Amino acid sequence: MSTRKRWHRYFMDIAEKVATRATCDRKHVGAVIVSDKTILSTGYNGSIRGAPHCDDVGHMMEDGHCIRTVHAEVNAVAQAARNGVRVDGATVYVTLLPCWSCFKTIANAGIKKVIFSEIYGTEKEFQRLALAAKATNIEILHLLEETANATVADFVSIHTYDIVDYRYSRDSDEVEENN
Numbered sequence: 001m002s003t004r005k006r007w008h009r010y011f012m013d014i015a016e017k018v019a020t021r022a023t024c025d026r027k028h029v030g031a032v033i034v035s036d037k038t039i040l041s042t043g044y045n046g047s048i049r050g051a052p053h054c055d056d057v058g059h060m061m062e063d064g065h066c067i068r069t070v071h072a073e074v075n076a077v078a079q080a081a082r083n084g085v086r087v088d089g090a091t092v093y094v095t096l097l098p099c100w101s102c103f104k105t106i107a108n109a110g111i112k113k114v115i116f117s118e119i120y121g122t123e124k125e126f127q128r129l130a131l132a133a134k135a136t137n138i139e140i141l142h143l144l145e146e147t148a149n150a151t152v153a154d155f156v157s158i159h160t161y162d163i164v165d166y167r168y169s170r171d172s173d174e175v176e177e178n179n
């Protein structure tokens with residue numbers, strides 16, 4: 001069997017690389033928009049073009065969130081728009097589950113599939129996303145850790161998560177963060 005990296009790993013690895021350019025250290029996120037195995041656009045979370053970065057001037061906190069940055073997914077869509085690249089029907093690989101605001105942009109840009117690697121947000125946000133994805137026919141897939149067992153699925157649709165699984169994975173995240 002070929003040992004070449006599978007496409008979804010390849011694009012997620014690139015999204016992780018893209019995330020290293022992020023300028024708000026509260027969370028580094030990278031997004032790669034792909035169609036027909038070709039990268040159309042990339043984005044990471046950073047300030048408005050030309051404006052100062054969190055890394056240089058500190059965060060812009062409001063209600064517990066830093067609002068200075070444009071999120072990775074929106075930057076990827078904006079980069080495509082600047083360059084006149086059509087993203088209708090494309091897939092976005094993103095290192096973190098999109099927030100509600102980014103999901104709305106993704107949906108209206110015509111992106112049909114979201115593949116993410118880390119779960120993020122509250123239970124309420126997660127449920128809202130799952131419902132909206134179903135209603136808009138957008139697939140949201142969790143890319144699982146690579147395992148030696150090839151029979152284990154690579155992806156899990158967020159619709160298959162029940163809230164118990166979700167809580168469990170969030171709790172384990174939080175334990176890591178507190179250490």
Ligand SMILES: [Zn+2]
Binds near residue numbers: 059
């Ligand atoms: Zn910030």
Ligand SMILES: [Zn+2]
Binds near residue numbers: 072098
């Ligand atoms: Zn977002």
